[in-house]
Amino acid sequence: MKKVQPQLSGKTAVYAVLGDPVEHSLSPVFQNEAFRAAGIDACYVPMRVAAKDLSAAITGLSHTSLKGFNATVPLKEALVPLCTKLTDEARLIGAVNTVELDGGKIVGHNTDGRGFLESLKEETKFQPRGKKACVVGSGGAARAIICALTKAGVREIVICNRTPAKGKQLASDLAHKLHGMKLGSSSLRMGELSRAFEGVSLVVQATPVGLEGRGLIPLPWGVIPKGTLVADIVYQPQLTPLLSEAKRRGLPTLGGVGMLVHQGALSFEIWTGKKPDLKRMRQVVEHALANS
Numbered sequence: 191m192k193k194v195q196p197q198l199s200g201k202t203a204v205y206a207v208l209g210d211p212v213e214h215s216l217s218p219v220f221q222n223e224a225f226r227a228a229g230i231d232a233c234y235v236p237m238r239v240a241a242k243d244l245s246a247a248i249t250g251l252s253h254t255s256l257k258g259f260n261a262t263v264p265l266k267e268a269l270v271p272l273c274t275k276l277t278d279e280a281r282l283i284g285a286v287n288t289v290e291l292d293g294g295k296i297v298g299h300n301t302d303g304r305g306f307l308e309s310l311k312e313e314t315k316f317q318p319r320g321k322k323a324c325v326v327g328s329g330g331a332a333r334a335i336i337c338a339l340t341k342a343g344v345r346e347i348v349i350c351n352r353t354p355a356k357g358k359q360l361a362s363d364l365a366h367k368l369h370g371m372k373l374g375s376s377s378l379r380m381g382e383l384s385r386a387f388e389g390v391s392l393v394v395q396a397t398p399v400g401l402e403g404r405g406l407i408p409l410p411w412g413v414i415p416k417g418t419l420v421a422d423i424v425y426q427p428q429l430t431p432l433l434s435e436a437k438r439r440g441l442p443t444l445g446g447v448g449m450l451v452h453q454g455a456l457s458f459e460i461w462t463g464k465k466p467d468l469k470r471m472r473q474v475v476e477h478a479l480a481n482s
């Protein structure tokens with residue numbers, strides 16, 4: 191596959207991804223390809239920013255010609271108070287993954303939840319309306335997905351978390367904000383999980399467990415109904431231990447690459463007003479994953 195080599199000039203628009211670490215990020219791979227495919231004179235670069243330096247970095251960057259950036263772990267939540275404006279979605283989620291910089295304005299968006307929904311729509315037959323979902327994890331990604339599933343009409347969500355107090359806190363926090371949603375929480379202990387998973391139609395794994403093929407959250411497979419969709423937002427490897435186990439049990443699965451590409455495509459649209467070439471974006475991500 192051709193390597194991305196943008197022709198840079200003084201007119202080239204610059205975008206970035208901020209994180210710590212950031213070296214592993216695939217965003218430069220697919221955003222540069224999206225700019226190239228759209229014929230836009232722009233480039234996208236990784237920038238390592240430590241959490242303690244975020245405020246100084248944002249002040250500095252907002253005084254440059256940088257057009258916008260994505261944020262990854264551990265900066266998404268810390269960005270919220272640093273933005274001059276937040277979308278309703280970013281405020282509700284309490285995390286920002288996409289920023290538009292415009293004449294000193296720092297506008298915070300969150301595209302993670304919609305990215306997950308777009309991937310669900312594109313790659314599965316799952317219809318969220320009226321269904322019950324169990325989300326494993328209570329971090330920024332879980333929060334974004336819970337908000338998106340609520341918007342898509344899911345009836346009930348149980349947050350299953352290693353630290354039960356954090357899951358319970360998130361459920362009670364969101365119950366106030368997501369009117370009408372039935373929200374519960376559970377620890378990862380098997381007895382409690384078995385009760386939480388009764389009648390589930392969608393399972394979303396939103397923790398780093400399974401990254402690089404390491405680790406598997408034990409699920410109460412015996413109570414998970416036939417046909418339940420098992421989604422894992424970890425995308426390295428594409429077939430995580432959880433997805434492999436779900437497939438072995440004959441359950442439909444959804445990997446994390448689609449969410450990654452769609453959340454990035456939504457950022458691209460926010461910055462440029464144009465829809466990127468999703469197919470090309472996905473191709474370069476899959477190529478990079480296969481060669482990493």
Ligand code: NAP
Binds near residue numbers: 396399
């Ligand atoms: P985060 O805010 O750090 O949340 C971490 C969550 O994972 C917490 O609920 C934590 O539980 C749980 N956790 C961590 N290690 C665990 C373990 N060994 N066993 C059980 N639970 C564990 O992270 P995040 O931003 O939500 O991201 C979570 C994962 O999703 C990351 O791997 C990230 O790369 C991936 N992600 C993928 C996409 C995509 O586009 N596909 C987008 C965003 C994120 P405690 O509360 O007990 O600590």
